[in-house]
Amino acid sequence: MNIAHYIDFTLLKPSLTEREIIEFCKTAKTSMFNAVCINSAFVPLVKQLLEGSTTKTCCTIGFPLGTTATASKVYEAIQAVKDGADEIEMVINLGFLKSQNHVSVLKDIVDVKLAIANTPLKVIIEISELNKNEVIKACEICMDAQVDYIKTSSGFSKSGATFTDVKIIKKTVRDMIKICASGGIDDYDTALKYIDAGADRISTSTTIENIDKSRQIRNTKIYTKYIETLQNTKTTEKV
Template sequence: MSKISQLIDHTLLAPTATATQIDTLVQEAVEHGFKTVCVNPAWVSRARRAVEGTPVGVCTVVGFPLGASTTAVKVFETTDAVTNGAHEVDMVINIGWALAGQWDDIEAEIRAVVDAAGSQALVKVILETCLLTAEQTAEASRRSVAAGADFVKTSTGFSKHGATVEAVQLMRETVGPDLGVKASGGVRTPEDLARMVEAGASRIGASAGAAILAGSTI
């Protein structure tokens, strides 16, 4: 297991994913020593059974990919994910609230998800930075810290574009040295990964983890 592999959430969030593909994802994660497999909620139980006895964790998504479900639904999704064995939960904020400046609502929702996860799962907050201004990204990051989240995350990978160096730098500067920062979406090469880590990312979400690891010299 390498230091590099432990940065990577080995990800398959396509709606077309099959059981066979999820099993392969887990096998690759175990083989390469990735931090987690990141799968849609329907696959959490299967992935959890498959990682038993290995160091690989299971990550899933909440309010994904739009972030526009109600807080109650996001809380239920979180509780369900934890019950099914998720170790980490990546939740999407309500983008419309961010654009309208409803920061107290965003903070309250994040806190509700954090409370639902309890001590059983880490919570990463997906900001979808490609839809936000720098000021909005910074405020969303501050609210994530205030609500008790464990990470801020750039992107779902399903919007206009994924992680950028500039967004990762801003998020790291805002949250300080201790909170996690996850760069996700568009990280496909060793060079991409290196740039994100240099900018301040402590976790990488990628579907190309095996290829990245094969060519990485970090």
């Protein structure tokens, strides 16, 4: 499987430099990753660096806490699209959700969705902060808001995705919304398992190769052992 088309290459650490962005974008273009995900200040630079490639520019808003005012999220999203963002990621307001203020959660998402029109919207639900019922409710709200993706984690909370979480989301949204698994996914085998569990995208800050190196290592060991066995057999026959 060509894993590159599933990868959202994330560059979200606060100390990120322009030099690092240039190198990351070069890697993303060479590897043909699906998208580069960055904070709004860097959208113009990333859009310029990715010009001529199939790799999209994805921008986070209300990041990483999701507790900024809806009007601020709307303004940031509109500006990001103007600057060239191909996709928008917003963080859900966890306080509203845990307060069971579901109307405010829905309005927060819908206002951003309407503001960016046809630009795809991903909603980060920060799954490590939610129990199963809250995960399901967050998914139901996202379906009502007609978002394009549910993303499991921002990378700034207690932990990232789990296979169980992705399966719960998939069972809830079925094929109505796509899923982006995020957090602690940094090798081919793990990424493949998340895709098998229902993820449509993998968000990671690690360069995941298209080839399965762990399987290559196992195959190499088997091959080496086979050669050793042949050599030992030949030595025995000579004796």
